[in-house]
Amino acid sequence: MDKVSVLLLLVMHLGPASYAVYHILLYKRDTRSALGWIMACIFIPFGGPVTYFLFGINRVRTRARSLKRRLFKIRFEVGRAKPIPQGLYEKGIRAIGYHITGTELSLDNSITIFHNGDNAYPAMLEAIKQSTDRVYLTTYILKSDKIGKTFIDALADAVVRGVEVKVLVDGIGELYSWTKPSKLLMDKKVSVAKFMPPSLFPPNIYINMRNHRKLLIVDNDIAFAGGMNISDDNMSLTNKPRQITDTHFSFQGDFVNDLSKVFYEDWLMATGEQLASDIAPKSTHKGDTPCRVIPDGPGEEMDFLALAIQAVIATATDSIEIMTPYFIPSRELISSLQSAALRGVNIRIVLPAKNNLFYMHWANRNILSELLQLKIEIYYQAPPFCHSKLLCIDDEYCMVGSANLDPRSLRLNYEVGIEVFSKEINRLIRAHFDDAISKSTRLDRMKLENRSIPIRLRDAVVSLLSPYL
Template identity: 25%
Template sequence: MDKFYHFLTLVSIGLYWFLVAGVTLRIVLKRRAVSVSLAWLMIIYIVPVVGVGCYFLFGELNLGRKRAERAREMFGPFQQWFRQLNHCQAHIPDALGGHISKIDDLCNNRMSIPALSGNSLSLQNSTDEILRSIIQDIEKAEHSISMVFYIWHPGGLADSVASALIQASKRGVKVKLLLDSAGSPRFFRSSWYQMMKNSGIEVVQALEVSPWRIFLRRLDLRQHRKIIVIDDAIAYTGSMNLVDPAYFKQNSDVGQWIDIMVRITGPTVNVLSAIHSWDWEVETGQRHLPKLPECQIDPSEQQHPIQVVPSGPGMPENLILQVLALAMHQANHSVKITTPYFVPSNDLLETIKLTAQRGVAVDIIIPHKNDSLMVKWASRAFYGDLLSAGVKIHEFHGGLLHTKSVVIDDHFCLVGTVNMDMRSLWLNFEVTLAVEDQAFTQEMLWLQQQYIDQSYPVNKEQWKSRPIRHRFLERAFFLFNPLL
């Protein structure tokens, strides 16, 4: 019997090391950032068995066979729809400023999405204002409402939005609601889910979490977009989930979540509607491409061009990361960044450092308290390099700053759903807007200054004298950056 157990032990060890060798070879042969590959190798060797399991679950971009095939088949028809926008009056390449012109070239060449003019934008930074504005627009809806959110958390004004949707459906408005399964579990367990379905609303779980799918699809691949489209005439997007902050994560000791949304009218609404249609088809197989926008614009008025930049499986890789890098490389005077989760790839880190080292004033505003302990410490692992490069870091003390924004040279900005981490830039379904609008950007800049006024700057000399245990935690959690 002892010999049998000895033999079984040797076989188990042999199989495990054969598995480790196979995974190591797969990591090395995969074409990705060296820092990501090294981080995975560290995890596998430092955390035996668990590390290999983590790689199988989270190590590769795996959408699932059926969804992946569907996404590949969809790309051609959607690209053809986007390409038609180049021929409408709202695409005016000669009138685009330097920043957005190059981004228009990039997005057009990679996904056929052009920057469109003739829009109006409204920046909303009060969650109460945002939810009440959404309710008012839903109450006026006549034909259709399409929504996609990562989190829908019942309670407070979020319930008023749900009631408005139910009433809209009952009066004949077609309502489609796509919610991430992992982000919205409380919604799917609540009475609102069944009430919406009973009223005729199509409610779909995106990327459903299930034990049966654990090895068939990467579990932390999430639907992270936030989009509302009403009658193909009004759209919202930004950082805010469908939650009332007064009723959301009250026990997490981070304060209320601070968010923004952008309300849009004009041709860009139809582009956001097409992005929602993409997500709907990936999940359901049903195609509902919107009508092309009416592009009648007055050339004598300000054009407010917007470039919609989506990302996610099936779409061109690293598109939002490329837009970020392109925008920062064009900066002449200043770059201001707000992000709740800051765990950049090595490429993005070097872009930020290079921008500061060539004399551009770079400010990064990050929440002091974070709902993710791992992200909190991993973020701080980058502080030393950034401070040495001349970047100013501000830790926000007014709650969990969830706004995702970048303002370049005070007249061009990026706003959307994208965090400065590898999950957002490489993995999730995301969307950001590149906006060339002086008045809107000044509003965004004013808001960022309000955030800075509620922050404490990270002092370089004080940072160097931080406790040894803090340094250890930073480096330890930094190793897990592929999972963050």
């Protein structure tokens, strides 16, 4: 090969490699990851830069923001943490959510806890039946089974009564049903939109950026939120035992407006339609429970929920209780839990013994020994599959909502977390933990570490893929 050809090939490699290194230095916050990508881009001709452009760039967050950046403007260096006005819970656990979101606590609310669809669905359907002005529903999964069709009929009846009804279903989540719920809703003249549905024309093949929120808002008077989808699987039926256990919540008071705003933004993003957002709650009901909503999505400058969870764990002095179906914690979250354990905080984590996504179970088993060695208690809850997402800190704080403790929820999905400051709600949820743990099996560290070599290799390989699960 002559010198001209060699020089041409060198220039063809150095151009993309130089731009890749430039991009890595500006946008990769993890120094180990950045160094690895830089070495690959420099020393693997052509393949290094191409691989980085295909797999190393977070296109999910870039697309979600849908903003053109200036050449030298680095978004994560800007941040969005809010200063707290003088005298407004300046320190402690109540200040965390405000610093992250800029949203003050809504103080005068009442909350009801519902365990499983047998309890939650009748209350939700009754609220729809009694609606007079508007019903807004967003859900990840609305199956076209018996209970799903019952909800669809109730929504259609509300439309006939002159109620404004808007339903937002996730474009991937609705594929859990052979008959698409969006079609059934449209057939009954219910206004329905799909959140980022996959399509070939125009091309949209993203499986990330899912709307994983579950919200039902009725007349700006009552709202339901939590982790529960709408499916027969959440119910105990005569010819079908319950497949999933879950926890859902209703809220009354000024906090309903905060949840309504989350729906307004989701509807605007999915349809381009601006809904009236200045409707005050009709309810005169006043409780005494402070709440704050923490909406999160891939378009935010900070990972709101991940940061909030790590921060509240850092405040714990007595106990931390975690219940989640999918547990693949980040290194930061692992460190937060380890630090709490070293401070003498009692930590209990409840996971499903049999996961509906078997690979999630494999992935977290490669992580759990780091927690077990510090005497953190981990329990496997027997079937049915537990889908609840609950966090309790000490005797007053709880976080509920739609987010799992895994990279997909905390980095790629649109989720909603709800902070609740109440000794009574905390007591009730911790009692639920006690009941679940009484029927669970505690994970033994030696048994985990004595897995066979093939099983350990399997778990380790799947764990490497955890950012994409």
